[in-house]
Amino acid sequence: MKKCFGILLVAAMLAVPLASVAQAKTVFRVNHTLDPSSHYQQGLLYLDKLLKERTNGELSLDIYHSSQLGSERDAIEGVTMGTLEMTLTSSAPLANFTKTFLVFDLPFIISDRDKAYKWMDGPEGQAILKSLEKQNMIGLSIWENGFRMLTNSKLPVKKPEDAKGLKIRLMENPVHLATFKTLGAYPTPMPFGELFTALQQKTVDGQENPLVIIYTSKFYEVNKYVTLTGHFYAPAILLINKQVWEGLTPEQRDIMTKSIAEARDWERNFSKEGEAKLIEDLKKGGADIIEVDKAEWAKALSPVYKEFESVIGKNVIQSLIDAQK
Numbered sequence: 001m002k003k004c005f006g007i008l009l010v011a012a013m014l015a016v017p018l019a020s021v022a023q024a025k026t027v028f029r030v031n032h033t034l035d036p037s038s039h040y041q042q043g044l045l046y047l048d049k050l051l052k053e054r055t056n057g058e059l060s061l062d063i064y065h066s067s068q069l070g071s072e073r074d075a076i077e078g079v080t081m082g083t084l085e086m087t088l089t090s091s092a093p094l095a096n097f098t099k100t101f102l103v104f105d106l107p108f109i110i111s112d113r114d115k116a117y118k119w120m121d122g123p124e125g126q127a128i129l130k131s132l133e134k135q136n137m138i139g140l141s142i143w144e145n146g147f148r149m150l151t152n153s154k155l156p157v158k159k160p161e162d163a164k165g166l167k168i169r170l171m172e173n174p175v176h177l178a179t180f181k182t183l184g185a186y187p188t189p190m191p192f193g194e195l196f197t198a199l200q201q202k203t204v205d206g207q208e209n210p211l212v213i214i215y216t217s218k219f220y221e222v223n224k225y226v227t228l229t230g231h232f233y234a235p236a237i238l239l240i241n242k243q244v245w246e247g248l249t250p251e252q253r254d255i256m257t258k259s260i261a262e263a264r265d266w267e268r269n270f271s272k273e274g275e276a277k278l279i280e281d282l283k284k285g286g287a288d289i290i291e292v293d294k295a296e297w298a299k300a301l302s303p304v305y306k307e308f309e310s311v312i313g314k315n316v317i318q319s320l321i322d323a324q325k
């Protein structure tokens with residue numbers, strides 16, 4: 001059943017022609033995996049509004065939420081092949097396409113989000129985005145998914161050793177896998193679209209995601225214990241197919257670039273400001289919220305840095321750390 005659906009989906013993606021830049025109206029299909037009430041959807045709706053206003057409807061987005069056009073990996077592949085124009089995705093699954101994003105995946109590498117934004121939007125972040133061009137994609141901008149928190153159905157995890165033996169769903173990313181192996185957990189990579197059912201059926205004990213996702217995807221209903229680890233920071237990358245981008249006029253690209261930067265700031269704010277209320281909402285929904293000593297967790301996970309230092313590059317790791325001092 002699942003296989004059959006996959007084939008139909010690919011066929012459906014191929015059957016829809018690329019946004020034609022020759023036409024007066026250019027509609028970019030954008031896939032994302034999250035719920036329509038998520039920060040991704042709100043940020044993309046905001047971008048769509050700006051584009052329509054500034055181009056008299058010449059440029060707009062057709063947003064597909066909840067993995068309607070596939071998983072994050074499928075969507076990234078679609079953008080490289082040109083069967084999909086755009087996607088907003090966590091940076092973690094990009095590890096399958098380029099290693100340059102791995103620096104963001106190191107546990108506790110980001111402690112000061114505002115200072116880190118500057119690094120991401122400056123020359124260092126731009127160089128990382130540029131590495132996507134070899135893969136036939138343009139990395140338009142770095143938005144926010146958020147600080148990831150650990151949830152599970154078994155016990156109130158407080159100390160790093162409490163996570164030992166838990167089966168945890170992760171994104172497909174080598175640094176994330178190594179991190180949870182260091183904790184003694186059993187990491188299980190799985191596409192986001194399969195996660196709620198896997199938690200409900202107890203195929204896995206837990207997962208990790210920002211509070212906004214734990215809330216909007218209702219994970220707290222099947223994972224009562226929500227531990228505020230913030231162990232990873234997940235940036236969200238807005239990608240567009242290279243030919244689609246190059247097919248736009250310089251004026252259109254200029255409007256896109258400015259509007260995307262504004263929508264990025266809007267989306268980051270929306271994500272940041274929502275956090276305090278989300279803790280209250282989750283408590284009301286029956287979640288058990290557990291605070292941790294982050295320094296203790298960071299110490300337990302420090303061996304991961306050594307493991308990936310040569311792959312990621314000492315300089316880039318140090319540069320991101322220094323930017324937050």
Ligand code: EAX
Binds near residue numbers: 033089145213
């Ligand atoms: O990019 O897969 C995940 O856990 C991500 O947080 C989600 O797809 C958003």
